[in-house]
Amino acid sequence: MIAALDNHAVCDSEVVFHMHGVSKSYKTDAIEVMALHSVELELKAGEFIVFLGPSGSGKSTLLNILGGLDRPTSGDVRFRDHWLSKSDDAGLTRFRREHVGFVFQFYNLIPSLTALENVMLVTEIAEDPMRPEEALQLVGLTERQNHFPAQLSGGEQQRVAIARAIAKKPDILLCDEPTGALDFPTAKLVLDVLRQINIELATLVAVITHNSAIAGMADRVIRLRSGEIVEITHNASKVLPEELSW
């Protein structure tokens, strides 16, 4: 019921991402690989989006472009008033710094920093961050805040990574196979954290995965194949992570 209400709320919210005619090709010596082909897409604030697709479908490329890690070969990408497709390297860095939180498949924590410090790393360069302790509390890791990554389990490491990503209060949280390296119960725990962030902070969460089971908890599911969007599904009612199974 709550999920349905949320879904309704999202429908009315502002469109923050505009992608228009976005194509991306990679040239290597002789061959040109088309990773994305004329993608048209809009993402709204507070949405929970799941990008689904097999390897090579272009979902990572799409995420890179959304996250300001890469520029399209052609087409326009706009985040509110930031024209990402026209930004230079420094502009993209600023965009990532101010608006984007990343969660990686392999967590990518800095091994020489404790959980708390990994979060602090981001709060120190953000404009209006939450307190690092607060971010860790949101992911339920207050107890483990002074541990180094090597002393944490995979799930704990991923939660630290999420805390690090949300601590700056990003407008968009991009998650690349966030559960790819986790076992089933841990994965559900992590997904639940993502869900909470989405609801409590109204952060636009975009998860890319090839695990279609996760699709159930999204507002919208966007399926990609061979660099094109083949299907967009609206979930009338969202499933809670604990109800997921794969």
Place this chain on the structure above:
Amino acid sequence: MATLHRKLVRDVLHMRGQAIAIALVIACGVASFVTMRAMYRSLLRSQADYYTQYRFANIFAELKRAPDWSAGPIRGIPGVAQAETRVVMDVTLDVPGLQEPAVGRLISIPPRQARGLNALFMLRGRYIFPTAGNEVIASEAFAKANSLDLGSTLHAVINGRWQKLIVVGIAISPEYIYEIRGGASLFPDNKRFGVLWMSADELEPALNMKGAFNSITVSLMPHANEADVIAQMDRELDRYGSLGAYGRSDQISNRFISDEIAQTRVSANVIPAIFLVVAALLVHLSFTRLVNTQRSDIAVMKAFGYSNWKVGAHYVEFSLLVAMTGYVLGCAVGWYFGIRLASIYAEFYRFPILTYRPEFRTFLWAGLITLATAISGAAGAVSRAVALPPAEAMRPEQPASYRPTIIERLDFRFMSPALRMIVRNLERRPWRALASSFAICCSIMIVVVEFGMFDALDRMMELQFRDIQREDIAVTLNEAHSARTQFELARLPGVIHSEPFRAVPVRLRYQNKWRKTAILGLQDGNNLRLIIDQKGNRLSLPPNGIIISSILATTLGVKPGQNLRVEVLEGRRPVRDVVLAGTVDELIGTNAYMEMHALNRLMQEDHLISGTLLQVDSGKKQSLYQQLKHLPAVAAVSIKSATVSSFKETIDRSMSLSIGTLMVFASIIAIGMIYNGARIALSERASELATLRILGFTRREVTFILLGEQAIITVAAIPFGFAAGYAMCAILADRIKTELYRMPIVVRPTSYAWAFFIVMFAAIASGVLISQRVAHLDIVSVLKARE
């Protein structure tokens, strides 16, 4: 080409930055070895060949005057192979184009060229004709400095007579490879001191030495006992006013060259060793990293059945390929510098041939040392590669575990996460940090030592020519004169102030030890020649007693308050006991000082002087010089400013090469180490740094984190480098210490500043190279790849 070899070549190309850095450091080591070791061997060989072929004498003695027949008993001394008598006299010269008077050392030679001792090596012109009266052969250094050529004429006051001399030949002699006057003047001044060889038939009568001699040189038979022969010669010659016979070790030119050769040998061992140790460290660090990144390659190789031996050999070959590139480059550069160095040596030391000819064995040794460096450097990494079980190698390296650093446990909360990353990384690999710091320390040390040596030389010059010798001109008379001469000299045009001195050759004896020197007698209240120790403290002369150099006191084993036996070697040759009133820690020579009247009393003579020190009006120098050139009583005139500037000129020339070279070499070490360190850190932590970039860190912030570690290592090395440089200066000063001179331990702030700038330059250059790499960091790849 075997596949593994193809991999080898591609790996080297991939790691080219690091490979070049390692190869360059090895090249520096090899180059310095090839340059100096071969220079040492060339000098040694040139000296030995010259001495043998031109029959450099073994024993020398100067005396007042002895009849020719008195050489007979000398020839009869057991062990003496050959003895030759001659006349040697210092005279004042008038050289065309030279304002100041110069000192010529006239040495008689047989009218016909014979196979005598100390034979001349004729460079140009011809030997003297026996009948032509005024022909001379000039020494090469003197001729060159004054642009004298065949047919040039000089004038000299010989025994009171103004005489014209014509240069008919230019030659060098094994006695004057390093051409200096000796006595108090140890600095070469080829413009104002030169040797002129003249027919004995001419010179003997001109100096009232017909049928007599005042110098004898002796060669020894193999296995003869030099000390015995010297003692017997002294017994024979004392009655003729001998100043005491001495062997090659006290022959001034030989002594300088032998000291130089010994120093070159030390440098040839020390300097290359520093570079090669650093090179081994670099190889070690780079290869440990290489093996870590190639864990999976190693696993694959082993899984497909490559033996441990093959895998190990692969990595050894890798290090050898890099090292041998450095070796070849080093040999070429070393050869080039050797040729340059030989030309500098040729300015100081006159050999018939001083070519830089590196021997095959020098290259062989350099090659073996390079091999040892490469293998010892790679050994750790290679053995790790060999020991890695294939299954384990398949798995990625264990994630690094960290802990709070010592600094943090002391609870310093000010540190930002970025700073903590830097500090923890350093603390996690303390040996690596230490090794890097050590290498940078070495490069600083090299610069500090190089500059410090010149600082020391400068200080020596400053002390000697500004503080101790305060006169403008020192005039030495051809024999002791009455005080009246002093007044005559004082009345010469332009003389503002004059102070007489008395110099007496003596043998100082304490118990069974003795040294030859001269006692310098100075007037009480003297101002133009002071007695100053190396710290700058002035000592005043006691009315009685003698003051000697500390090194002389140490050699003799005598302490202040004890009696020293003074055996005078001129005049009536009195032997007296004189109380040692004090010692003075001087930098140059083994000197002895007495108050002039006390010395006169000891000599049982009236108020006699040996010369005078003059302070002159620089505007009237010209006419003063003109007069001095013609004064019959004057044996030698030394002009301080001329000596100083000529010496400085020579030093500057040699300085530019050695300082320039070592600065480049030191920069290579520093850049090699800092660049390699940052490069390794970059490859180890590429994913970490890319993650930071994704999280919104700018390129500059990421570069700061990466280079911060190198910056701390570099900054930490600086004070240690300074200290090591100073310590090395002290060690070298102690090593180089001879009776001729002692190097003071002086490192001026500018020298430290140079070392600092070089390291900063290296650090910034490395930083720029690395920051370009950070710009090309593939930030997207870390989203997928693990490590």
